Amino acid sequence: MHKNIAIYPGSFDPPTNGHLDLIERGSKIFDELVVAILRNPDKDPLFNVSERVAMLEALTGDYSNVRVDTFDGLTVDYAAKIGASSVLRGIRALSDYEYELQMALMNRKLRPELETVFMMPAEKYSYLSSRLVREVAQLGGSVKGLVPELVEQNLRGKMDPAFKLAEFAAIPEATSAGRKSRTRKKA
Ligand code: PNS
Numbered sequence: 001m002h003k004n005i006a007i008y009p010g011s012f013d014p015p016t017n018g019h020l021d022l023i024e025r026g027s028k029i030f031d032e033l034v035v036a037i038l039r040n041p042d043k044d045p046l047f048n049v050s051e052r053v054a055m056l057e058a059l060t061g062d063y064s065n066v067r068v069d070t071f072d073g074l075t076v077d078y079a080a081k082i083g084a085s086s087v088l089r090g091i092r093a094l095s096d097y098e099y100e101l102q103m104a105l106m107n108r109k110l111r112p113e114l115e116t117v118f119m120m121p122a123e124k125y126s127y128l129s130s131r132l133v134r135e136v137a138q139l140g141g142s143v144k145g146l147v148p149e150l151v152e153q154n155l156r157g158k159m160d161p162a163f164k165l166a167e168f169a170a171i172p173e174a175t176s177a178g179r180k181s182r183t184r185k186k187a
Contacts, residue, residue, distance in 0.1 A: 006030040006086040006117065009075050012037050012052050013045045014151045016133055018125035020059060022090045025119050027063045034082060035060060039072040046134050046158060059148055076111035087116045092126045 008026055012019060012035070026033045037052050047055070053068055060066045071078035079087060087107060089100055104116035121128075125146075133143050137155040144152060 003031040003083075004086070005032045005034065005082065005084040006088045007034045007036045007075070007079050007082070007084045008088040009036040009038060009071070009078070011040070011043070011045070011130065012056060013043075013047055013130050014052070014133060014147060014155065015056055015059060016125070016128050016130055016147050016151070017145070018090065018092070018121045018128040019130075020148065021121040021125055022088065022119055023060055023063070023066060025121075026088045027066050029117075030086065030088070031065060033063075033066045033088065034084065035066065035068045036075075036078060037068070037070045038075075039070050041072075047154070051154070055148075055151055055154065058150055074110065076107050076114055079114050080111065085113070085115060087114060089116060089118055090121050091118045092121060092128070 006026060008023060010019070023033065023035060035056050037049060037056070039049050045052075049070055053070060056068045060068060069082075075087060079085075087104075089104070091097060091100055100116075100118065104118075107114060107116060120126075128146055133147055133155075136146075137143050137159060140159070143155060147155070
């Protein structure tokens with residue numbers, strides 16, 4: 001049977017509750033949802049790609065039809081490579097629309113058969129972005145309720161050198177052992 005596969009591409013630096021809200025919604029309408037982290041060597045990310053993969057894998061472990069992958073190059077080429085027919089993107093406010101429209105139309109120009117599907121996260125996350133989360137955390141503000149607890153802990157680890165000793169990999173949910181020990185169930 002034909003599987004309806006979607007990719008959810010992004011930087012996820014770091015993953016926020018808005019991303020997770022969208023992943024949950026996407027997992028309900030697609031047979032398979034691939035959270036695709038862009039490997040972008042030009043950027044200077046807060047979390048490296050492996051850290052982002054580990055966080056997203058831990059955070060999406062309960063969804064049997066969600067997996068995490070990384071890609072570089074064009075989103076449309078990655079989608080074609082894994083047989084995805086849709087790109088999932090979140091639209092929070094009107095301000096997102098112009099950029100998302102440009103991207104969706106460019107992707108359509110590059111690969112007409114790939115459909116972009118927009119979903120809105122819960123209203124309470126409509127002002128939330130990874131960039132603001134990074135900024136608030138870096139300036140010592142609280143990001144409680146804006147990102148999952150695991151991400152909050154890891155952000156603290158990045159900010160506070162003493163906390164760094166508790167090291168990323170020491171957090172059970174972020175390790176492959178921790179992930180494997182979870183029972184996967186569909187949301
Ligand atoms: O989380 P972001 O930064 O909003 O994600 C943007 C992303 C990764 C979806 C976009 O930059 C992208 O698709 N990059 C891959 C390169 C590409 O395909 N560029 C043309 C897009 S029209």
